[in-house]
Amino acid sequence: MDKRYDAKAAEAKWYPIWEKNGYFHAEPSDGGTPYSVVIPPPNVTGILHMGHALNQTIQDVLVRWRRMSGFNTLWLPGTDHAGIATQSVVEKALDKEGLRRQDLGREKFLERVWAWKKQYGGTIVHQQRMLGNSTDWRRERFTFDEGCSKAVTKVFVQLFKEGLIYKGDYIVNWCPHHQTALANDEVEHEANHGSLWYIKYPVVGSEKGAAGEPYKDYVMVATTRPETLPGDTAVAVNPKDERYAHLVGKTVILPLTGREIPVISDMYVEKEFGTGIVKITPAHDPNDFLVGKRHNLESINIMTEDAHMNALAGAKYEGMDRWECRKALVADLEAEGYLDHIEEYDNQVGHCYRCHEVVESRLSKQWFVRMKPLAEPAIAAVKSGEVKFVPERWSKIYFNWMENIQDWCISRQLWWGHRIPAYYLKSDLEATKEDPLFVVEESAEAALAAMKEKTGNAALTPDDLEQDPDVLDTWFSSWLWPFSTMGWPEKTDDLDFYYPTTDLVTAQDIIFFWVARMMMAGIHFMKKPPFKNIVIHGIVRDAQGRKMSKSLGNSLDPLKIIEEHSADALRFSLALITSLDCDSKVDMKKFEVGRNFCTKIWNAARFMEMNQEKPWAGFGAARGPEALSPEALSSDEKHILLACDKACAKMKDLLEKYRIQDGALAIYDFFWTQICDWYVEYAKDAPDKATAFAILRDVFWKALRLLHPYMPFVTEEVAHQLGFLGENETILLADYPTGYTDEEKKAWGLTDEVYDYVNAKREMITALRALRAEYKVSPAAFVKVVVQCHDDSVAAQLAADLASLKKALRAEEVEIVTDDADRAMPGTLTKLGTIYLSLEGLVDKAAEAKRVATELEKTRGFIKSIDAKLANENFVAHAPAAIVEGQKAKRAELVANVARLEKLAKLFA
């Protein structure tokens, strides 16, 4: 083995071997118990960020662990076509050529997007391989591939026919430059230093006033959008606002237009804001739209798609751009005395995240899914415990959202996406733009037939129909992911075997967008929820606790960490800092833990290799401790076997509970502390090296397998280097260790007593090291040590361990006594007895007296606190016996120590 571990070489070597040999591939025909997970598909335009790295590390740990534990394990990968993100990338490229998508036309544009996907769409799946994901690449899917698209269309048609999809009015975020709707998260809100215009709306029937005061009675409205005034169809006040109660039900005159509009009352209005009176413009503001719906108000759309005024804005303003119109209109209001005053006002204004144009709220026809009927069974599935959130508290958030669910607007004015399978009769489309005749069918042919039937016109041809130009929201394909990827709507073996999936692992930010919707789709179409457990993990934040984002420039690039350290280091460090309960803060420094661990493993393996060649090691073909003679096992050997057994049980328990972090800690401790710090040191000078190394070899191989889900590459490399595996074997498919059987434990004498004894012995060794450090005895110096036990059996055990004890204590002589004599030497009381450091002529009496005094004081204080406890009758009556006994035993120990210290104090006085 090389002196240094070459992570890059190992990782580049193993991944292709794993993939090529189909180790990640799963087939229902292999039988067994299924364990299946679908990956949250990253955007095809995406590059791997820390969030993916964390999310996929957790999944890969679970998946590799299950696979090694004998489950028929499927982790299904894929990417999301990401409508707007992908279209945007291609449009940007077009922009450089001075072209817009409209210049190419729909078909040519889509060709360009597919070409882009072919060329660059593999970036993230390549990066996922660098992470070490054990996903079944032979099943890689894309939300826009043929099968998924088929599922999407079928779902749309079925929901439509069930009356769960409808077409209706909706206010969308509209970018006048791109002329498309934007999703909420595609709108960037920025602080805007603007104005609040106060405008008078005269009450109908009131008298004309003096010059500059056109009417005596008016209501004063405050607005940030005066240019939308021609679209007003009401003014509103809060129903609890006594100032204006008398106005409700009256009508006012809309300035400059002469139109009369009602005064209504609605809770939406805040009494304290502005004048407490709001102009309602349903076609140009999302809230006003809702108010309009509640009060049956007319919506007047006064703008064109490129945010210019149309005829409905009035002849004078028609054709003006919205900002021009604002100026002109305000000037007119002022001239006619309707403008009261203008205040400065700061608010937030939405901008298109791509072109930075101010986003317009635009009323348009959109497609919706009726969510309530779908949500109800999805709520029930979690309430009944059929589907569990991990941690459980997320179910509250899920219920909160599901119980207040709104209909889902699924249409997008994009070109890249699943086309809505609605077909219009062209002639009717032209005639009645508002509400044209249409049919919804899975194919153009079916649509034609349906239209023929609907219209009674058998002479219709395909040319008479026109498909809806809109595409579906990306989530409309993602919500089918757990079953569309397994072949639905066909009946497949995959669906039979792997559906429902077992675990879904994702961050909290897409519980609503994705998880909740998958629940609804799964239950509705498959009649079974799509997963059994929903594992929600935190978000990776920077060292200051901020979300990582491009604009802040605080992102840590996982690929850079792989480059600098290794994928194993990245994975292990992420696992170690990840809590399911909260977000994690990371910086570059944190990844050194993983890197150091990698190095430690490598060096420990080198130690093994070196000794493998030694004649006395002699474990040759023996892979386990099967051939050991139990009576010959030393206590340290029994201890490491027990520690290994406990580690196996602990890993299983923790991983079953999704405690990835605790699992990482457990294996870290077992490997580093138990194996390297203690056992390897023991083995170097073990009385029976053949036995000691056979055991080392066994627990080392188990440790590698326990660790493999976290650090797949280094464990595979080391397993091969040390010959645990033959050339054509892989640790991926090795058994996940389950510890030792009861028979083995019994045969080898692996008891709790031995375990506790070795721990106590270590405590003694540590105590002596502390004494040496305190007395500044050089580590190179050999010393004499006296161990004073009060128990013959302990003395006998220690005597049996004398050789290794000498080594650990760096003592040239260890004297084990069972007397009660006090020794004028530095000493410490331990569970097994008092350990003395014999320092002829080195002891500074004064310093020693001080040390003893300090310890005495501390010990007495401690006894006092125990006495207080034991004096409490209630404690003795109520506390479990073990606790009370423990306290008593502790007290006895301390009292003995006090006696010893008191005598010592006299000796040093």
Next chain:
RNA sequence: GGGCUAUUAGCUCAGUUGGUUAGAGCGCUUCCUUGACAUGGAAGAGGUCAGUGGUUCGAAUCCACUAUAGCCCACCA
């Protein structure tokens, strides 16, 4: 405004149904280049568990209130 969560060592965080003297990693101090490993080893300092009150024989843990921070949803005409 509605909901959720957090506050434990200088920093980042564990602490599973309440129970012996609250743990880890990093950082810090001292010592050690010993034949696996200085990306290492040994020892050590450092915490009245945000505050107040309550329940209990016993509270970091359960309850209430307060303070501070954060997240999600709604909203800012």
